[in-house]
Amino acid sequence: MSIIYFLIGCSVLLALAFLSAFFWAQRSGQNDDLYTPSVRILLDDEQEAVEDK
Amino acid sequence: MPFIVIPGPYIKPHFWIIENIKMTRSILSEKTVCYHCGETCLTTRYTIAEKQFCCQGCKAVYTILADNNLCNYYNFNDHPGANRNRLDKRFQYLDEPGIMKELVDYTDDQLTIVTLYIPHIHCSSCIWLLEKLNKFNPAIYYSRIDFLKKQLNVKFNPAAISLRELVELLYDIGYEPLISLQDVIKKQNAEPKDNLVQRIAVAGFCFGNVMLLSFPEYLGLSAFEQSFKHFFGWLNILFCMPAVFYSGWEYFNSAYSNLKNRVLNIDFPLALGIAVLFLRTVTEVITHTGAGFADTLCGLVFFLLVGKFVQRKTYHHISFERDYRSFFPVAVQVITDNGEKPVPIAELKVGQRILLRHNEIIPADAILLKGEALIDFSFVTGESVPVSKTLGEIIYAGGRQTSEAIELEVVKPVSQSYLTQLWNNEVFTRSGNNRMETFNQRVSKYFTIVLLVIAIASLLVWLPNWQRGLAAFTAVLIVACPCALALSTPFTMSAALSIFDKNLFYLKNTAVVEQLAGINTIVFDKTGTITAPADSHVGLNGYLTDHQKQLIYSVCSNSNHPLSRMICHYLGNLEKLPVVNYREVAGMGIMASVGSHEVKIGGGRLLFHKDDGEADATKVLLMVDGVYLGYFTFRQRYRNGLKRIAQLGDDYKLFLLSGDSNHEKDELLSVFKQAERMNFNQSPQDKLDFIRLLHQMNARVMMVGDGLNDAGALKQSDLGIAVTDNVNNFSPGCDAILDGRAFDKLPQFLRFAKNTVSIIHISFLISLTYNLIGLSYAITGLLSPLTAAVLMPLSTATIISFTSIATHIVAKKRNLL
Numbered sequence: 093m094s095i096i097y098f099l100i101g102c103s104v105l106l107a108l109a110f111l112s113a114f115f116w117a118q119r120s121g122q123n124d125d126l127y128t129p130s131v132r133i134l135l136d137d138e139q140e141a142v143e144d145k
Numbered sequence: 146m147p148f149i150v151i152p153g154p155y156i157k158p159h160f161w162i163i164e165n166i167k168m169t170r171s172i173l174s175e176k177t178v179c180y181h182c183g184e185t186c187l188t189t190r191y192t193i194a195e196k197q198f199c200c201q202g203c204k205a206v207y208t209i210l211a212d213n214n215l216c217n218y219y220n221f222n223d224h225p226g227a228n229r230n231r232l233d234k235r236f237q238y239l240d241e242p243g244i245m246k247e248l249v250d251y252t253d254d255q256l257t258i259v260t261l262y263i264p265h266i267h268c269s270s271c272i273w274l275l276e277k278l279n280k281f282n283p284a285i286y287y288s289r290i291d292f293l294k295k296q297l298n299v300k301f302n303p304a305a306i307s308l309r310e311l312v313e314l315l316y317d318i319g320y321e322p323l324i325s326l327q328d329v330i331k332k333q334n335a336e337p338k339d340n341l342v343q344r345i346a347v348a349g350f351c352f353g354n355v356m357l358l359s360f361p362e363y364l365g366l367s368a369f370e371q372s373f374k375h376f377f378g379w380l381n382i383l384f385c386m387p388a389v390f391y392s393g394w395e396y397f398n399s400a401y402s403n404l405k406n407r408v409l410n411i412d413f414p415l416a417l418g419i420a421v422l423f424l425r426t427v428t429e430v431i432t433h434t435g436a437g438f439a440d441t442l443c444g445l446v447f448f449l450l451v452g453k454f455v456q457r458k459t460y461h462h463i464s465f466e467r468d469y470r471s472f473f474p475v476a477v478q479v480i481t482d483n484g485e486k487p488v489p490i491a492e493l494k495v496g497q498r499i500l501l502r503h504n505e506i507i508p509a510d511a512i513l514l515k516g517e518a519l520i521d522f523s524f525v526t527g528e529s530v531p532v533s534k535t536l537g538e539i540i541y542a543g544g545r546q547t548s549e550a551i552e553l554e555v556v557k558p559v560s561q562s563y564l565t566q567l568w569n570n571e572v573f574t575r576s577g578n579n580r581m582e583t584f585n586q587r588v589s590k591y592f593t594i595v596l597l598v599i600a601i602a603s604l605l606v607w608l609p610n611w612q613r614g615l616a617a618f619t620a621v622l623i624v625a626c627p628c629a630l631a632l633s634t635p636f637t638m639s640a641a642l643s644i645f646d647k648n649l650f651y652l653k654n655t656a657v658v659e660q661l662a663g664i665n666t667i668v669f670d671k672t673g674t675i676t677a678p679a680d681s682h683v684g685l686n687g688y689l690t691d692h693q694k695q696l697i698y699s700v701c702s703n704s705n706h707p708l709s710r711m712i713c714h715y716l717g718n719l720e721k722l723p724v725v726n727y728r729e730v731a732g733m734g735i736m737a738s739v740g741s742h743e744v745k746i747g748g749g750r751l752l753f754h755k756d757d758g759e760a761d762a763t764k765v766l767l768m769v770d771g772v773y774l775g776y777f778t779f780r781q782r783y784r785n786g787l788k789r790i791a792q793l794g795d796d797y798k799l800f801l802l803s804g805d806s807n808h809e810k811d812e813l814l815s816v817f818k819q820a821e822r823m824n825f826n827q828s829p830q831d832k833l834d835f836i837r838l839l840h841q842m843n844a845r846v847m848m849v850g851d852g853l854n855d856a857g858a859l860k861q862s863d864l865g866i867a868v869t870d871n872v873n874n875f876s877p878g879c880d881a882i883l884d885g886r887a888f889d890k891l892p893q894f895l896r897f898a899k900n901t902v903s904i905i906h907i908s909f910l911i912s913l914t915y916n917l918i919g920l921s922y923a924i925t926g927l928l929s930p931l932t933a934a935v936l937m938p939l940s941t942a943t944i945i946s947f948t949s950i951a952t953h954i955v956a957k958k959r960n961l962l
Contacts, residue, residue, distance in 0.1 A: 096373065100380070104354065111350045118342055128272060128292040135221065135273045 179203050181319070183224030185718065206319040210274075213281055218274045225270035226319045235502065236316070238476030238487035239309035239324075248324065249308065256286075257303040261322035263315070264871075266295040274318065281314055282306050297322070325471040339395070341457070345450045348392040351384040352443040358384075359440040363931055378430035381439035389423050393446040411589035411631055414596055415449065418626030421619045438623060441933045445628050448941050456635035456655050465653040465879060469565045469853060472524065472543070473508045477501070480552065490559050502550045509542050509555045510562045516551030520544035521707070525564065525852050526672050526804050530779050531707055543853055547707060564829065564853050583659050584905055585634050589627070596625050603924040617926035623933055624919030629912030629940040633905055636945050640952035641901040648961050649884035650894055651872065657880050659905075660864045661898035663845055667793065668836065668858070670850035671803035671813075674868045675790070676781035677885060683715040687767070687775015695719050696769060700737045700744045703727050708765055709735070709746075712777055734765070744769050786889020791816040793892050798844065802827045802835060804854060833857035849891075853877055893959045900955040907951070908944050915940035 117123060177186045179199035191198035198204040206226060210218055218225060238244055251258040265271070271290070275297055278288040284305030289298045297320075301311060315322055358377040366374050400416035403409070419442065426437030476487040480498040490508040493499070498514065501507060507520070518534035525543040534540055540553065542562040559565060600621040607614035638655030645652055652658060669675055689697070699722040701709040706729070727737040734747010745752050745768040752768045765777040793799060800822050801813060807825040817823050824835065832850075836858050839846050848855065848862035851869060856877035859865030867876040870885040883891070919936050922928050956962045 093370075093373075097376070100358075103357070104380075107350060107354060111346060114346050115343060118346075123342070125291045125293070128290055131269050131272055131292060132276070135269060 179224065179226075180219065181207055181224065181226035183226075203319075206317065209317055215274060215277060215280065218270050221270040221273060222268045225268050227265040227321075235505070236309045236312050237478075238489075239312055240307065241476065241487055241489070244475055244487075244489055245308050252303060254304065255302060256300060257308065258298070258300050259308065259311075261297045261299065261312070261315070261324070263295055263297055263320045263322050265320055266290060266292065266297075271320070275315075275320060278314070281318070282310075285311070324475055325473075341450065341454055344392040345447065345454060348388050348443060348447040348450055351388040351392075352440075352447045355381050355384045355439045355443045359436065359930075359934070362436045363934075374436070375430075375433070378436060381437060382427055382430055385423055385426060385439050385442055388443045388446045389419060392450060393419050396449070409590045409593045411585060411592075411627060414589070414593050414622075414625070414627050415631060417622055418628075419445065421622045422626075425619045425623070436930050438930050438933055441623065441930070441937050444934070444937055445626060448628060448938075449631055452632040452635040455639045465882065469543075469856075472506070472853060473559065474506055477505075477508050493555055493559055495555055495558060497555050499553050499555060500550060501546045501553060503546060503548065505546055507540055507542050507544050507546065507553070509559045510557040511540055511542075511553035511555045513538050513540055514552045514554055517548050518546065518551050519548035519706075521547045523673065523852075525854055583634070583656055584902065584909075585630075588909065589630070592627060592630070596622070599625070599920065599924070603926075606924070607926060613926045616928075617924050620923035620926060620928035620933075621920060624923040624928060624936065625916045626937075627912065627916075628937060629915060629944040630909060632941060633908035633912060633944050633948060637901055637905050637908065637948040637952055640949050641897070641956075644897070644952065644956045644961050645894065648890055648894070649872075649887040650890070651882045651884075653880045657864065658898050658901050660880070661847070661895060662902040664797070664847040664864055664895075666798045666800070666839055666844040666846045668800040668802055668839070668846060668848045668862070669790075670832075670848075670852070670855050670858075671801060671809075672781065672805055673851040674849055674855075675784055675787055675801075675816075675888075677784050677870070682780050682782040683711050684778040684780065685715070685775065686778060689767075689774060693769055693774065695722060696739050696742055696744050697746060697767060699724050699739050700727070700735060700746060703737070704729055704735055706735075708777075708779065711779065712746075712765065715777070742770055784885065784888045786891070787816060789889055789892050793895070794818055797895075798822075800824070800835075800839075802832045802858070804828070829854040829857055833861050836861040849883075851876070890961070893961060897955060897959045897961055900959070901952060904948055904951045904955065908948050911947060912940055912944055915943070 177189075177197045178184065179186055180196040181198055181203035184199045184203075186197050186199045189197065191201060191204040193204060193207065196207065198207065203226060207216075210216055239248075246252075249257050249259045263275075266275070272292060275290050276288050278285045278299065282301075282305075284302040285299060286302065287298075287300040290296070291298070297315075299311060306314075312322055312324070358380055361370075361373065361377065396412050396416040396419060399410075399412040403412060422438045422442040422445070426439050426442060429435035429437040473490055476489050477493065478485045478500040479488045479493070480500055485500060488497075493509055499508075499511065506524075513534055513536050515536070518538075518540060519531045520534060520540060521531045522544045524545070525541070531547045532544075539556065541564065542559070543564050557563075600618050603621050604614045604618040607617055635655065638658050641658050642652055642655060645658075652661075694716050698713060698716045698719040701712045701716075702721055703724055704710075722739050724737045724739050727735070729735045730747070730751060734745065734751040736743075736745050736747075736751070738744070746765060748764070749766060752766050752773065765779075767774045767776060790799075794817070799817050801817050801824065803823070803825050804827055805825060807823075810820070810823060810825070813823060814820060824831075827835070832855060836846055836848060840861075846862040847864040847866065848858045849866045849868060850856075850859050851867060855867075859867060859877055859879045864881070865879040866881045866883050867879040868883050868885055868888060869876045872882055872884055876882055915936060919928075919932070922932055953962070
């Protein structure tokens with residue numbers, strides 16, 4: 093059953109990795125504007141697409 | 146949200162049927178709307194490529210976009226543009242290094258970063274266009290919109306394009322930034338640096354892991370698994386550390402500072418609960434006497450912080466803290482010996498001569514020296530009909546010149562003008578919030594005292610048995626920790642806030658809901674508040690045939706005078722006849738010939754060469770071929786729902802404060818019941834003093850006002866509501882902003898606020914019930930960690946679901962959903 097020590101260690105490390113990822117996202121401003129990107133993604137640039145072809 | 150993509154341009158058919166000019170229908174053309182902004186087109190003068198525009202400005206924007214191949218702008222939404230009726234492009238002041246330095250976020254030789262507030266940002270087309278600024282000028286490296294804040298962040302090369310050119314470009318494409326001295330943007334972007342989101346993340350992380358590690362304990366561990374139990378216990382303590390010392394630390398700080406000020410607020414029992422939970426957990430794990438309450442502790446901190454987060458609702462696009470500085474322009478043109486020069490208005494000195502062009506705001510009290518002044522004081526008084534001023538007259542700051550350019554001499558510095566001196570009043574320097582105490586503040590005082598008494602009593606009861614006594618003492622503090630109580634207010638209030646929000650009523654923060662429920666006196670401003678400013682009621686006294694209407698329409702459509710424009714709107718979209726010999730006499734009226742008819746429109750002096758003596762109501766007299774036909778009157782229309790406001794008189798004391806003379810007294814008597822409750826000819830200072838007087842009579846006053854002249858009264862009252870027809874435009878500092886369209890819902894809002902407070906009371910009772918159940922276990926000293934771990938989230942979940950469901954039901958009942 094001592095494998096549990098190892099498993100818990102792994103799970104805590106994984107959770108810490110996610111926590112630090114969240115901290116990084118927050119610090120780098122990814123959560124500052126949660127609305128505009130949802131609109132921006134719907135706007136395609138049709139004219140340039142035509143030029144590419 | 147207006148994000149439906151409707152493909153292709155859309156123009157209503159436009160044709161005239163000219164069969165019989167005397168038939169009524171025949172002279173009405175089909176209504177066309179401007180391709181750019183969606184306003185009704187009054188003329189067919191502005192047309193390109195079969196697209197109709199209402200004015201030169203809109204047409205110009207279209208041309209610029211067409212030249213840059215950016216007409217897709219019109220494909221995402223119908224009529225996405227701002228109306229460009231006003232044509233005034235004056236940004237010379239942006240070349241002044243001093244002003245520029247204030248506005249930019251960062252600048253060096255290669256790169257300047259600036260954030261601009263653009264009120265018109267409203268749809269996907271705006272995002273599409275403004276993020277393509279690079280196509281207009283390659284010197285703009287980067288442009289990004291924050292849609293909810295209505296802000297545009299631009300990075301550009303200052304060597305190739307100046308800030309002024311950038312702003313002019315934005316202006317040209319129909320997105321004029323609002324640049325003011327009181328830079329709202331910087332304040333809004335400087336969010337409170339308390340890392341609340343990070344602290345929630347840490348608390349959530351700890352909570353999840355602790356739950357995972359506590360679960361085996363709930364299910365029971367066999368004897369040979371005891372080593373795991375100790376291991377889990379130590380890990381739990383480890384996870385509690387960041388939850389207590391990072392996430393929950395503010396509760397200790399706040400409790401300490403409140404104790405120092407001899408105030409018992411809800412943070413004290415919360416901090417006590419957290420401390421006791423932590424100490425007991427550590428002791429139990431170290432002494433191997435139990436599993437501790439790590440799960441309850443982390444859950445408590447997590448839920449409390451989530452409650453805090455919910456409470457902190459902000460409207461990024463609305464500013465509640467504006468003062469006169471954000472209303473006045475940044476700079477004004479001063480006439481010096483070497484010509485004109487833009488000067489920041491703070492540096493404006495008495496005796497300087499200033500030049501104001503069409504549509505500029507008068508920044509300081511000044512004497513008119515030259516030109517025809519036709520001043521629109523609508524931001525100040527709410528009166529939309531411009532006032533004419535004669536040479537040598539003092540013009541108070543805050544008015545907007547609507548006629549040609551004028552020259553003025555400053556007689557008072559900006560900070561001491563008639564309107565701005567209000568801000569030197571003590572009301573505005575008052576820092577603390579001595580407004581009404583919230584329910585939470587009142588209750589938590591007694592709650593804390595009762596809690597401490599019960600805890601100490603249970604300790605004393607078990608006294609010879611120290612261990613049992615301490616166990617009971619700590620258990621009481623743990624179980625009675627007012628988590629649900631602390632959450633009931635933020636969750637109810639934020640639910641209420643979003644309901645108000647949907648009904649176009651924006652509250653500054655959650656505490657305002659309670660203030661709204663507590664008031665007993667309402668004071669209204671008249672002009673602009675209970676009357677609709679933009680929407681003057683045009684009345685026609687006399688009878689006009691269709692042909693005469695057409696004659697008058699044709700003449701008036703040549704004039705830019707606001708009254709002429711209102712007459713055109715009133716007469717509707719008629720066919721324009723050719724006008725010759727057109728002459729506009731400033732301050733008097735217009736004369737012209739249409740076909741064989743001679744038309745005179747204007748005041749008594751123009752038509753009869755004498756004044757009719759009535760200066761009160763604005764009148765425009767009409768004369769065709771020397772025959773007097775009657776006159777137009779311009780009166781302000783009351784907002785819809787004034788009758789419903791009158792019904793408020795049963796529950797509240799209603800007062801009226803008006804800057805106007807009392808010629809509408811009789812009509813308003815039906816609303817305000819008693820003549821002595823209506824005060825006319827009130828100066829801004831009088832309004833403020835009146836509110837102060839009501840306070841001395843122990844009234845809890847809500848002031849409803851709109852203009853700068855109400856600013857003092859709004860601030861002085863317990864609850865100041867600014868009524869505005871465009872929430873993005875200027876409104877004076879206040880606690881809540883009410884969109885003019887929702888004015889008739891005010892009685893519902895007040896009743897709903899009262900219901901919300903009742904919901905908070907009920908949820909307080911619910912959380913008390915949970916506390917009592919928990920206490921019955923706790924005083925025996927036999928509180929198991931599992932009971933605590935179940936009770937706490939259960940009570941929290943009950944409170945949150947009760948408050949949100951109850952608020953929803955009440956809102957439905959009040960027709961607010």
